[in-house]
Amino acid sequence: MSSDSRSLDHDTIAAIATPSGRGGVSIIRVSGPEALSIAELLTQKTVKARQPLLTRFFAEDSGVIDTGLTLFFQRPASFTGEDVVEFHCHGGVMVTNLLLEACLALGARLARPGEFSERAFLNNKMDLTQAEGLADLIDAPTQQAARQASASLQGAFSSAVNQLNQRIIDLRVYVEAAIDFPEEEVDFLSEGRVAALLLELKATLTTLISQARRGALLSRGAQIVMTGAPNAGKSSLMNQLANQAVAIVTDIPGTTRDVIKQTISIEGVAIQLSDTAGIRAATDAIEQEGIERAQAAVDTADIIIEVVDDQEPKEAVLYSSDNAQPLIRVLNKVDLSGRAPGMLKATDQEDESVPPSVAVSAVTGEGIQALEQVIIQCLGMGEAGTTSPFSARERHVTCLKRAEAALDEASDRFEVSQAGELLAEDLRRVHAELGAITGTFGADDLLGEIFSSFCIGK
Numbered sequence: 001m002s003s004d005s006r007s008l009d010h011d012t013i014a015a016i017a018t019p020s021g022r023g024g025v026s027i028i029r030v031s032g033p034e035a036l037s038i039a040e041l042l043t044q045k046t047v048k049a050r051q052p053l054l055t056r057f058f059a060e061d062s063g064v065i066d067t068g069l070t071l072f073f074q075r076p077a078s079f080t081g082e083d084v085v086e087f088h089c090h091g092g093v094m095v096t097n098l099l100l101e102a103c104l105a106l107g108a109r110l111a112r113p114g115e116f117s118e119r120a121f122l123n124n125k126m127d128l129t130q131a132e133g134l135a136d137l138i139d140a141p142t143q144q145a146a147r148q149a150s151a152s153l154q155g156a157f158s159s160a161v162n163q164l165n166q167r168i169i170d171l172r173v174y175v176e177a178a179i180d181f182p183e184e185e186v187d188f189l190s191e192g193r194v195a196a197l198l199l200e201l202k203a204t205l206t207t208l209i210s211q212a213r214r215g216a217l218l219s220r221g222a223q224i225v226m227t228g229a230p231n232a233g234k235s236s237l238m239n240q241l242a243n244q245a246v247a248i249v250t251d252i253p254g255t256t257r258d259v260i261k262q263t264i265s266i267e268g269v270a271i272q273l274s275d276t277a278g279i280r281a282a283t284d285a286i287e288q289e290g291i292e293r294a295q296a297a298v299d300t301a302d303i304i305i306e307v308v309d310d311q312e313p314k315e316a317v318l319y320s321s322d323n324a325q326p327l328i329r330v331l332n333k334v335d336l337s338g339r340a341p342g343m344l345k346a347t348d349q350e351d352e353s354v355p356p357s358v359a360v361s362a363v364t365g366e367g368i369q370a371l372e373q374v375i376i377q378c379l380g381m382g383e384a385g386t387t388s389p390f391s392a393r394e395r396h397v398t399c400l401k402r403a404e405a406a407l408d409e410a411s412d413r414f415e416v417s418q419a420g421e422l423l424a425e426d427l428r429r430v431h432a433e434l435g436a437i438t439g440t441f442g443a444d445d446l447l448g449e450i451f452s453s454f455c456i457g458k
């Protein structure tokens with residue numbers, strides 16, 4: 001979405017900005033050209049910008065709805081960039097609704113979800129990643145996710161993208177200049193500088209992708225699915241990791257039928273654990289359905305934990321997945337098998353294709369800490385400094401990957417052709433893919449940039 005392609009509605013919107021229910025204070029927010037006149041009609045007072053006004057709020061029939069604060073933020077110095085008024089009333093459901101109705105009666109219309117933020121974006125108060133950071137901050141599942149969303153809201157992600165974009169623009173300007181002055185083109189392009197810059201861009205983009213991927217994982221929470229043979233101890237492990245008896249445990253194979261989900265937090269990372277039906281040739285229709293559900297959960301997981309009873313380890317891989325998710329093998333019931341709990345040493349593992357294996361007891365809790373460490377490492381959050389400095393979304397990862405593909409293509413074609421025109425066109429695509437992240441890409445951006453730095457003007 002570009003800021004040029006969406007036009008602003010010029011009507012005035014209103015909504016209750018606080019959660020519905022009982023509380024100390026509720027806030028009704030009004031934005032648009034009529035906001036001030038609505039405030040003055042509702043309060044029957046003159047309302048001045050940025051001066052809190054303690055006043056009564058009047059209904060259409062002149063009855064007093066409540067007494068509270070009115071705050072006026074004059075455009076453009078407001079959240080949306082339009083005139084914004086906030087009415088702070090007592091936090092009752094009825095009084096809040098009455099006040100909202102009074103605003104609607106005075107000419108506002110009910111805002112759509114996210115419409116205040118949309119107006120802020122369209123008025124260039126924030127870019128898309130900031131608007132998304134704002135939504136992610138509100139929905140943050142853990143403290144760490146909240147901190148990263150807050151960084152995105154403050155522009156940490158957009159500034160990383162913008163810095164990269166600026167470097168691409170600089171390179172385009174350089175290449176386009178070479179095209180405009182063909183007699184110098186050979187010198188411009190053949191001195192190896194372009195190839196070196198392309199390499200640097202690629203390295204920055206790769207870092208940004210892995211940061212965004214971790215940021216996205218942290219914002220939405222990781223999906224981990226436990227699978228394995230009946231009675232291996234999947235439900236027991238779920239209960240141990242969740243620290244509560246979420247799933248039914250019995251010694252009857254085939255106890256778990258449905259997929260049972262529980263959200264846990266390991267080192268600030270939100271994880272949705274799914275316990276599934278043990279996989280075997282099903283004995284009845286319910287179990288068969290459970291096994292199909294287990295398979296569906298496996299297909300969408302970020303990580304698969306395969307639980308094996310260490311007393312009778314089975315070689316066969318019990319799950320099948322189209323995606324190549326990381327796999328962790330858990331050797332369970334070490335209290336019975338006698339194996340030392342914890343991460344298996346590399347020498348104990350036959351070769352590198354064997355997934356990381358952790359020996360635990362889901363009953364005594366031995367080895368569980370080691371398992372949590374392996375999970376965090378598999379999510380790419382292991383070593384210090386590997387947490388993302390900002391929150392992100394899958395959309396951003398997709399855009400960044402598209403930009404990376406376009407950049408690879410640009411580099412490959414340039415290596416063969418050494419043609420400035422082709423490179424300029426390919427770089428334009430990289431730029432557009434990145435521009436889609438912040439929502440600020442427009443064709444005029446680049447023209448302005450070229451003219452301002454090159455004074456071609458003739």
Ligand SMILES: Nc1nc2c(ncn2[C@@H]2O[C@H](COP(=O)(O)OP(=O)(O)OP(=O)(O)O)[C@@H](O)[C@H]2O)c(=O)[nH]1
Nearest residue numbers: 230231232233234235236254255256278333362363
């Ligand atoms: N001693 C011991 N017993 C365990 C351990 N983990 C599970 N069990 C026992 O093994 C039996 C099966 O455990 P569950 O957790 O129900 O196994 P499951 O993999 O969920 O089985 P299904 O739901 O049937 O697929 C129960 O009797 C558990 O108490 C363990 O680490 N040590």
Ligand SMILES: [Mg+2]
Nearest residue numbers: 234235255256
């Ligand atoms: Mg079970």
